[in-house]
Amino acid sequence: xxxxxxxxxxxxxxxxxxxxxxxxxxxxxxxxxxxxxxxxxxxxxxxxxxxxxxxxxxxxxxxxxxxxxxxxxxxxxxxxxxxxxxxxxxxxxxxxxxxxxxxxxxxxxxxxxxxxxxxxxxxxxxxxxxxxxxxxxxxxxxxxxxxxxxxxxxxxxxxxxxxxxxxxxxxxxxxxxxxxxxxxxxxxxxxxxxxxxxxxxxxxxxxxxxxxxxxxxxxxxxxxxxxxxxxxxxxxxxxxxxxxxxxxxxxxxxxxxxxxxxxxxxxxxxxxxxxxxxxxxxxxxxxxxxxxxxxxxxxxxxxxxxxxxxxxxxxxxxxxxxxxxxxxxxxxxxxxxxxxxxxxxxxxxxxxxxxxxxxxxxxxxxxxxxxxxxxxxxxxxxxxxxxxxxxxxxxxxxxxxxxxxxxxxxxxxxxxxxxxxxxxxxxxxxxxxxxxxxxxxxxxxxxxxxxxxxxxxxxxxxxxxxxxxxxxxxxxxx
Amino acid sequence: xxxxxxxxxxxxxxxxxxxxxxxxxxxxxxxxxxxxxxxxxxxxxxxxxxxxxxxxxxxxxxxxxxxxxxxxxxxxxxxxxxxxxxxxxxxxxxxxxxxxxxxxxxxxxxxxxxxxxxxxxxxxxxxxxxxxxxxxxxxxxxxxxxxxxxxxxxxxxxxxxxxxxxxxxxxxxxxxxxxxxxxxxxxxxxxxxxxxxxxxxxxxxxxxxxxxxxxxxxxxxxxxxxxxxxxxxxxxxxxxxxxxxxxxxxxxxxxxxxxxxxxxxxxxxxxxxxxxxxxxxxxxxxxxxxxxxxxxxxxxxxxxxxxxxxxxxxxxxxxxxxxxxxxxxxxxxxxxxxxxxxxxxxxxxxxxxxxxxxxxxxxxxxxxxxxxxxxxxxxxxxxxxxxxxxxxxxxxxxxxxxxxxxxxxxxxxxxxxxxxxxxxxxxxxxxxxxxxxxxxxxxxxxxxxxxxxxxxxxxxxxxxxxxxxxxxxxxxxxxxxxxxxxxxxxxxxxx
Numbered sequence: 012x013x014x015x016x017x018x019x020x021x022x023x024x025x026x027x028x029x030x031x032x033x034x035x036x037x038x039x040x041x042x043x044x045x046x047x048x049x050x051x052x053x054x055x056x057x058x059x060x061x062x063x064x065x066x067x068x069x070x071x072x073x074x075x076x077x078x079x080x081x082x083x084x085x086x087x088x089x090x091x092x093x094x095x096x097x098x099x100x101x102x103x104x105x106x107x108x109x110x111x112x113x114x115x116x117x118x119x120x121x122x123x124x125x126x127x128x129x130x131x132x133x134x135x136x137x138x139x140x141x142x143x144x145x146x147x148x149x150x151x152x153x154x155x156x157x158x159x160x161x162x163x164x165x166x167x168x169x170x171x172x173x174x175x176x177x178x179x180x181x182x183x184x185x186x187x188x189x190x191x192x193x194x195x196x197x198x199x200x201x202x203x204x205x206x207x208x209x210x211x212x213x214x215x216x217x218x219x220x221x222x223x224x225x226x227x228x229x230x231x232x233x234x235x236x237x238x239x240x241x242x243x244x245x246x247x248x249x250x251x252x253x254x255x256x257x258x259x260x261x262x263x264x265x266x267x268x269x270x271x272x273x274x275x276x277x278x279x280x281x282x283x284x285x286x287x288x289x290x291x292x293x294x295x296x297x298x299x300x301x302x303x304x305x306x307x308x309x310x311x312x313x314x315x316x317x318x319x320x321x322x323x324x325x326x327x328x329x330x331x332x333x334x335x336x337x338x339x340x341x342x343x344x345x346x347x348x349x350x351x352x353x354x355x356x357x358x359x360x361x362x363x364x365x366x367x368x369x370x371x372x373x374x375x376x377x378x379x380x381x382x383x384x385x386x387x388x389x390x391x392x393x394x395x396x397x398x399x400x401x402x403x404x405x406x407x408x409x410x411x412x413x414x415x416x417x418x419x420x421x422x423x424x425x426x427x428x429x430x431x432x433x434x435x436x437x438x439x440x441x442x443x444x445x446x447x448x449x450x451x452x453x454x455x456x457x458x459x460x461x462x463x464x465x466x467x468x469x470x471x472x473x474x475x476x477x478x479x480x481x482x483x484x485x486x487x488x489x
Numbered sequence: 490x491x492x493x494x495x496x497x498x499x500x501x502x503x504x505x506x507x508x509x510x511x512x513x514x515x516x517x518x519x520x521x522x523x524x525x526x527x528x529x530x531x532x533x534x535x536x537x538x539x540x541x542x543x544x545x546x547x548x549x550x551x552x553x554x555x556x557x558x559x560x561x562x563x564x565x566x567x568x569x570x571x572x573x574x575x576x577x578x579x580x581x582x583x584x585x586x587x588x589x590x591x592x593x594x595x596x597x598x599x600x601x602x603x604x605x606x607x608x609x610x611x612x613x614x615x616x617x618x619x620x621x622x623x624x625x626x627x628x629x630x631x632x633x634x635x636x637x638x639x640x641x642x643x644x645x646x647x648x649x650x651x652x653x654x655x656x657x658x659x660x661x662x663x664x665x666x667x668x669x670x671x672x673x674x675x676x677x678x679x680x681x682x683x684x685x686x687x688x689x690x691x692x693x694x695x696x697x698x699x700x701x702x703x704x705x706x707x708x709x710x711x712x713x714x715x716x717x718x719x720x721x722x723x724x725x726x727x728x729x730x731x732x733x734x735x736x737x738x739x740x741x742x743x744x745x746x747x748x749x750x751x752x753x754x755x756x757x758x759x760x761x762x763x764x765x766x767x768x769x770x771x772x773x774x775x776x777x778x779x780x781x782x783x784x785x786x787x788x789x790x791x792x793x794x795x796x797x798x799x800x801x802x803x804x805x806x807x808x809x810x811x812x813x814x815x816x817x818x819x820x821x822x823x824x825x826x827x828x829x830x831x832x833x834x835x836x837x838x839x840x841x842x843x844x845x846x847x848x849x850x851x852x853x854x855x856x857x858x859x860x861x862x863x864x865x866x867x868x869x870x871x872x873x874x875x876x877x878x879x880x881x882x883x884x885x886x887x888x889x890x891x892x893x894x895x896x897x898x899x900x901x902x903x904x905x906x907x908x909x910x911x912x913x914x915x916x917x918x919x920x921x922x923x924x925x926x927x928x929x930x931x932x933x934x935x936x937x938x939x940x941x942x943x944x945x946x947x948x949x950x951x952x953x954x955x956x957x958x959x960x961x962x963x964x965x966x967x968x969x970x971x972x973x974x975x976x977x978x979x980x981x982x983x984x
Binding site for chain 1: 659660661662663664665666672673674677678699702703706707708709710711713714715718742807810811812813814815816819870872873875880883884886887890891893894897898900901904907908911
């Protein structure tokens with residue numbers, strides 16, 4: 012899934028010098044995806060207000076993302092984005108935004124590449140880069156650690172705003188050797204995390220999160236950095252599809268974060284990400300103890316009351332209500348760069364979980380009762396149930412005559428016996444096979460290549476020690 | 490002449506000789522007979538040894554007489570063959586153990602005669618008896634070149650059932666290195682491949698799969714792959730489909746090089762198996778049509794057809810875990826019959842018979858109920874039930890399995906003992922000891938593994954195989970003072 016979000020940043024990164032190994036290795040495989048998600052309807056949020064919550068590159072990223080996936084908002088979003096990018100002097104993103112805009116509004120004055128500006132800006136950026144690099148060089152000659160660090164930092168900041176993320180990452184990670192205090196180390200790693208998130212390099216995010224956790228030593232550090240680290244880790248885990256850990260990471264975020272980290276996610280986002288991943292991965296008890304009763308997460312949930320309602324509905328077994336709430340906000344979530352890829356999987360998981368949870372207390376339910384509970388026609392319900400049963404998630408059987416769903420009786424004793432028997436038989440067969448093999452070797456009856464092609468005795472020929480023979484037999488026989 | 494008959498008749502001196510005495514007398518008689526001239530052995534019209542002696546009681550004398558007559562005139566086989574067949578179906582292997590060469594020579598003449606008159610069935614009974622008697626007392630457990638000849642003849646004669654008497658006995662020994670020129674890896678591989686084919690014909694899929702698996706995991710030097718293994722691979726794919734109904738997985742025991750070679754040459758089979766495992770009838774039909782010609786050339790289309798037939802059974806079986814009742818029409822609309830022509834042709838009546846047949850064979854447990862709701866059109870519902878599981882039956886199976894496991898574990902220990910005494914192991918440990926510092930390492934390891942010994946002995950079925958492995962590092966020294974009583978496995982599986 013190469014959505015525009017990651018494409019933008021990968022192109023930004025790919026043009027950088029390829030000297031930074033860690034980054035180069037983790038470049039994701041670019042695949043052109045045919046199923047480009049388009050949201051044809053307006054989402055529930057107001058674009059201006061929505062984007063106003065973000066700062067830094069995330070603002071542009073989100074604008075471009077919406078511009079590429081939501082035609083009704085595309086023109087407005089892309090024009091705003093172009094304005095910001097021009098101010099940031101990010102030539103690459105500018106070209107991207109203009110190209111996208113050309114699709115939706117070919118006649119708009121902004122839809123034409125401002126070649127003069129591009130040339131001028133490129134030159135200016137180049138000049139600044141050269142100047143900063145020269146400064147850095149002179150600092151290095153003077154061997155003053157702090158100056159070198161600041162030199163790297165300036166260079167990194169410059170690369171970051173102008174969109175050369177790979178160079179920025181390289182500059183920041185070179186600061187590591189010149190950091191003298193713990194605080195500097197933390198700042199440096201946070202910058203790295205931010206760049207990685209912008210590049211959609213989620214594995215690097217996780218390694219950097221692990222690094223930063225080693226540097227958090229005092230309670231003050233913890234208070235300041237915990238929210239950012241939790242959010243970054245949550246985003247990375249979400250991207251990796253590990254919903255349970257992602258949920259826990261988001262839920263543990265300290266509400267003191269406020270707008271401090273809105274160059275990645277706002278408090279509303281934390282509530283949404285945390286709520287959805289929790290719904291997808293936790294059972295009813297966990298939802299109650301870990302989500303609804305969490306004192307920290309409550310603050311977040313208050314910002315997005317419908318998520319709270321959905322979680323509460325799931326917890327009180329009103330699954331149909333929960334699903335319809337989620338469905339109503341689907342468009343919004345499809346326009347979120349972190350969520351888009353996962354929204355189908357998350358909804359699917361919630362649905363599966365609700366059906367399974369719904370069925371637990373019953374030994375027998377009518378199909379009609381289930382279809383009303385989940386608000387779908389009974390044929391579709393039946394198909395869904397069949398799929399769940401066949402994939403082994405639901406232990407039930409369908410009675411098509413009386414339109415009932417009945418739970419399967421499990422005979423644990425018998426199952427254990429059967430399992431044991433199967434395992435013992437497997438063992439017996441494996442043992443016999445191994446013994447036959449060993450006997451073959453003992454009698455020197457191995458397959459030999461025809462004499463003509465024989466290229467000298469192979470390393471395994473003839474003189475096998477007993478130990479090898481035996482390890483051959485028992486190596487994976489038991 | 491009469492002295493010869495007399496000598497033969499006088500053996501054995503009494504029925505209850507100890508084995509040692511028996512062997513001594515037998516050896517003496519054998520020496521005596523081998524020194525006699527052919528003329529003496531043939532006898533004359535008045536006293537034909539073949540008339541005077543009994544096939545069973547005086548096997549050795551009869552054998553020498555046959556040998557002499559055939560060495561004088563090969564063509565005598567034309568008149569002798571009925572008697573030879575009787576002899577080979579009755580003789581006593583204990584008596585012929587010092588004259589194997591003569592026995593095999595005479596048998597060879599008989600076999601080539603059977604080949605010449607194109608009657609493989611004649612050779613089956615003699616071969617079967619000879620296999621059980623040849624390597625007395627191991628009998629059929631010890632592999633010989635006759636095993637391969639026997640299954641080949643059974644296949645040729647299409648008398649599969651008779652082959653089972655030998656095939657069902659697991660091979661436990663192969664001839665010692667260099668002792669039998671007639672046994673090469675080809676004979677071994679052929680025996681197991683032919684055996685698997687016979688089991689396949691008898692629809693004993695599990696056993697067929699075991700045989701093929703052995704062929705596939707046959708040890709080789711370097712990366713040599715035998716064509717026989719490739720054939721086995723093709724059949725193995727289909728047998729696995731028959732057994733499991735899903736995509737096959739190559740057993741881990743198969744060497745990488747063999748697997749690679751087989752995969753390249755057996756690609757259509759893998760494609761067929763993949764299509765089968767998807768459970769998509771259209772895909773399977775298309776794939777089957779594609780590979781049909783290749784399979785026919787390989788002579789494997791028959792099993793493939795059975796696999797396709799089985800597809801429907803598996804489909805119906807799978808329904809039992811999803812539905813508790815389903816109408817015949819709903820099953821018929823599912824397009825499970827890949828053998829028949831295009832979808833939707835299976836009539837409900839035909840399907841009903843089919844399901845009844847499955848119930849009869851105890852493949853599924855279900856009941857059919859007709860309800861005549863609207864006039865003359867009756868709709869039929871199938872109610873699926875759980876397969877009954879009686880605990881006593883399972884426990885009985887478990888008991889039997891435990892006994893077999895104990896037995897196989899004992900075999901493993903015997904084999905381990907033999908390996909411990911083998912030249913390679915002794916020189917290997919010798920080298921270890923000779924090397925600088927090597928000895929200590931080996932001994933340390935030995936003790937470590939010894940510590941596990943009592944725990945594993947008590948660990949139950951699964952751990953028993955490890956016992957032998959644990960004894961491994963002790964080396965052969967411990968086996969010199971080996972006491973069979975210690976070796977007696979008594980697992981405490983009762984608690």
